[in-house]
Amino acid sequence: MKKYVFSFLLIGSIAFAQKLTIEETVMGPRKYASKTLSASQWRKDSKAITYLSADFSNLMEKSASTNWTEATLVSKAELESALKTKISGDEFTLRSFPMVHWKSKNTFETELAGKNKNYNIIFDVETKQITKAVAYPNDGSEATFASNNQVAWLKGNNIQITLADGKTIAVTNDENSGIVNGSGYVHRQEFGIDKGMWWNETGTQLAYYRKDETMVANYPLTNWNEREAVNKDIKYPMAGMTSENVTVVVYDVASGKKVTIQTGEPKEQYLTMVSWEPTGKFIFIGVLNREQNHLKFNKYNASTGVFVKTLFEEKATTWVEPQHAITFVPNNPNQFIYQTDFYGYNQMYLYSTDGKLIKNLGYKDVVVTDLLGFDATNSKINYIGTANNGLDRQLYQVDLKSGKTFQLTTVSGTHNASVSSDGTMILDQYSNATTPNEISILNVKNKMANTTLVKADNPFAGKIDLPKIELVTLTSADGKTPLNGRIIYPANFDATKKYPVMVYLYGGSHAQLVTNKWLSGAGYFDIYMAQQGYVVFTMDNRGSDARGKKFCEVNHRQLGVNEMADQMEGIKFLKSKAFVDADKIGVFGWSFGGFMSTSLMTAQADTFKVGVAGGPVIDWKYYEIMYGERYMDTPQENPEGYAKTSLLDKAKNLKGRLLIIHGAQDPVVVQQHSMNFIEACIKAGKQVDYFLYPNHEHNVSGRDRIHMYAKIADYFDTHLKK
Structure with missing residues (x-):
């Protein structure tokens, strides 16, 4: 494979007159939305x-x-x-x-x-x-509606049910706020968890999470808006420390009886993929050990809570990460669809309710990103999946009986598509690097457009002159894996000049920054910085999303190590360009990207002259259990990995100018991370800049985000551009 393979995609013109304002870095996506x-x-x-x-x-x-x-x-x-x-x-x-x-x-x-x-x-x-x-x-929250006109909802940490006649009954009455019933905020919403209550098909029984987090230490977040600052405690179980205990309870509406499903010991385990069997006799639950390397998909008797059998298991030397509840085949209570990346890519498998694998429904290296549902005959499944090394999203259809897969959309790009009930037509909406938005009705048989409903013009035309955006393919540090990258060229680009560089990155799992859609996935701040005279570069290193499990699990027990190695391949590529000023390279990222920015500023101090790290993880032992232990194991099990990736003892290596930004009420990456790094810099005699956004959590939202982008742009201009 050649080291650098280019796919040139030109947007806009090279002559520039009109540029985005700093306000439009936040408000622009609405103002310049495609038709x-x-x-x-x-x-x-x-x-x-x-x-x-x-x-x-x-x-x-x-x-x-x-x-x-x-x-x-x-x-x-x-x-x-x-x-x-x-x-x-x-x-x-x-x-x-x-x-x-x-x-x-x-x-x-x-x-x-x-x-x-x-x-x-x-x-x-x-x-x-x-x-x-x-x-x-x-004042109710997280409402879940039953088929018989009943609704379960939360009042604080307790469950209420409003019956069809309007009467409301209390399902739980826990006074201790450390006992949380029915909430979808369980296991910090890892493992695909997005709800905490499930009605059976007839609406006679309600299954719900009961989370006991009384054993987890309180973690303080300070609200500075009161006359005297007020402390708000949250439960934040850090890697290697005591975690919450979660059970699943079934409540019978008629009798008021509760049954706790016997998911067994140890209590520190993860329960996910909660699903009622269509008959209502059984409940299926994925039971994942705290080590996150052994999943049991179990069947339980809903009336007694008794364990019936394990349908299948998944074990790994890295991690097992269930992300999707099962989907039963309509009109067939004995079969369901299970999604897993256990065999390399998140794909679908047809199972019977006794645990027999009936059919592998996977297709090539396609990652299923959105299961759309069944056709009218319930014999086919439509879904959106990846293509083109993760850059594209296409519509696929798989036949349950034969396992044969058909790709229903073909134009390279990012498709949001669905099939009509009769299975004959496709509503296809897509964009790519040169297409702002196109919506058509396609014929399923020949994939050709019957009618084009929308063909959007460039929404910037005559208003904003966009820079040239180019998708590039690089090779990972191991020399084996193609990586997707994006360059945005500076305003009035002149190949004979040298330009400063802003590398914008994330680098962590479940995120992808480079895609084949309008603007190639670039944000408006990226475009703004290019218009201010920067080369803006982004690359999705190994460890990021949409490329399969092997692509991601290189980070196991050493978060940031291989990710940084890949990013440095991007730097080599940039330095090979005559128009790049190798002495003026900066880096910006948020959350995992903040961790990466700080890591690069300390590990590659001679390369990066300026860095901005938002909400950065500094030491993984301060991060929460569910995410942190999946990738790093516990600090007790992996002391070398935690020491290697901690930035506290790396502060002494800092040479360039580093701005750390944090939300003062961040409940995700708690402020302890950045405060400890600041203290390490002080002890090492290193200057570092620090800015807090009061009343913001893990990111800065609303109009305050304009202030944040202005600060970041000014920081680069002051310390890198001049």
Whole structure:
């Protein structure tokens, strides 16, 4: 393989006059949004799509029967009128038409907030009437709706159920705030966890997480806005320390009886992939040991909580990371789809409920990123998956019986696509490095466009002159693996001149910065800095997302080591360019990227002259258990790895100018990281710059983000550009 293979993708012109403002680094994505059909989707059981009008006030439709002409299906006024008719004694202020989910050809489901209560409603688009409305209090959270018009919701750390007749019952009454019931914030939402309650299909029983974190030490976060600063304690189990204990409980609505599922010992384990069997007799739970290298997918009796059997197991020398609940095959309670990257790439496997593997549904090295669901016959599954070394997203369809896979979209780029209920047409929305946005109706058989609904022009044309953006392919430090990179050239680029460089990076798992979509995945701040005269470079090193498990697990027990080695290959590439000023290279990243920025500033002090590290991990022993121990094991098990990757004893190596930014109430990478590094710099006699954003957590949001980007740009201009 050649060391550097180029794919030149030109956006905009090379002559520049108009540039982004610092405000537009934050507000620009809305201001310069490509023309689109917002919230477009197939109307169920029809050859029609729905979407929101340009002002978001109406639900629109385009149908094959009308040659895809636009029509208003439901107006905001009609929805408001139906709400007044159905729900008396409450008031609604709809700023826009809500997002909808089609339940049938003529009915959609949505959630709305009234003045007094929140509602889940079913609306009939033919009669323009609400056919069902299920309510729960405004102060309730994490509502989960049952099929029989009941809703479970959280009041603080306890579960309430509002019955179909409007009566509310308390499921739990724990006064100790260290006992948390029904919350999706369990195991710090690792392992694909996004909810904490599950109704069975008939709505007669509710399964829920019960998290006991009383044994986890309190960690203080200070709110400086009060007259006297107020301390807010959170539970933050650090690597190697005591973790929370979680169980799954089943509550029977009729009897009020609770059964704890017998997931066994030790108590410090992870429970995920919680799924009801369609009959309601059994519950399936993935039980992962604290070491995160042994998963058991177990079946339990829902009535007694008794363990029935282990359907399958996964063991690894690195880690096992379940990310998806199982999906049962419709109308077949004996079969389900399981997603796992255990065999190299996150792909689908068809299993029976007795644990037999029926079919491997994987395709080449495609990583499944979004399972869209089954076709009308329940014999095929549609999904979005990767292509082109992780740069692209394409629509695929796999046949359950044969296991044969068909790629339904073909144009290189990032596709957001779905198939009509009858399986004959595709609603395809895509962009790539030279295409801002294109939406078409494709024919499934020949993959050709029947109708182009949107072909967006460059939204910057005549307003902002964009720099040249180029996708490049490099090779990893081991000489074996292609890596995706992106260069944004400076304004008024002159190949005979030398330019300073800003490397923007992340580098950690579950993140990808370089993609084949509009702007090649670049952020507006990247473009802004290029327009200020910087070469802006980004590369997804090994350890990042969308390339399979082997691509990621090189970081096991040594976070940052191989990631930095790959980034230095990017630096070699940059230094080979005559227009790069090798004496003016800086680096910027946030979170894991902040860890990488600080690591490079100390490990490669002669290369990087300026660094900005936002919310940086400084020592992995201060990070939380679930993420930290997956990649590093515990400090007790891997003292050498923790010592090697800690930056506290590396502060003495710092030569360049380093700005560390932290949110003062960060509950993810706690401020202890950066404070300890500052102290290490002081003891080492090293100057370092530090800036806190009060009242912000792990990132800086809202208009304050404009201030943050202005500070970062000024830091580079002051210490690198001049």
